[in-house]
Amino acid sequence: MSEKHIGKVLQVIGPVLDIQFEDGQLPELLNAIEIDNHGEKLVVEVAQHTGDNVVRCIAMNSTDGLVRGTEAVDTGEPIKVPVGDQCLGRVFNLLGEPVDNKPAPRPRRPTGPSTALLPATRSSSPPPRSSRPASRSLT
Numbered sequence: 001m002s003e004k005h006i007g008k009v010l011q012v013i014g015p016v017l018d019i020q021f022e023d024g025q026l027p028e029l030l031n032a033i034e035i036d037n038h039g040e041k042l043v044v045e046v047a048q049h050t051g052d053n054v055v056r057c058i059a060m061n062s063t064d065g066l067v068r069g070t071e072a073v074d075t076g077e078p079i080k081v082p083v084g085d086q087c088l089g090r091v092f093n094l095l096g097e098p099v100d101n102k103p104a105p106r107p108r109r110p111t112g113p114s115t116a117l118l119p120a121t122r123s124s125s126p127p128p129r130s131s132r133p134a135s136r137s138l139t
Helices: none
Strands: 005-013 017-020 031-037 041-053 054-059 071-080
Touching: 017 041
Parallel strands: none
Antiparallel strands: 005 017, 005 071, 017 054, 031 041, 031 071, 041 054
């Protein structure tokens, strides 16, 4: 994204925010939006387009102290987290930042969106039953 799309916070209800953007600047679903909350970066993820150029977002951290009218900047991409073998056995928060008191992994591989599709798994439905009636022996 070459230019930043800037919106304004309309409403804050716990971790849920409504943010309004200008016409034609509505962010895509699952995009990350950054907000400066009194010197701390707050990242929110677009969860729903509600109409009237408003998006409903979910905060990835506390919204304490956030007020209506605060600027919100669309990053143009989803939240990205580190991926690969260097992440095995590590603990990360929702934003891909390490919380296990070890240094951040070096980006040997590109980061991936936190909403990437998981590999396909086998169905967990029970196997089909035989339509053949059971036979009993009565003696």
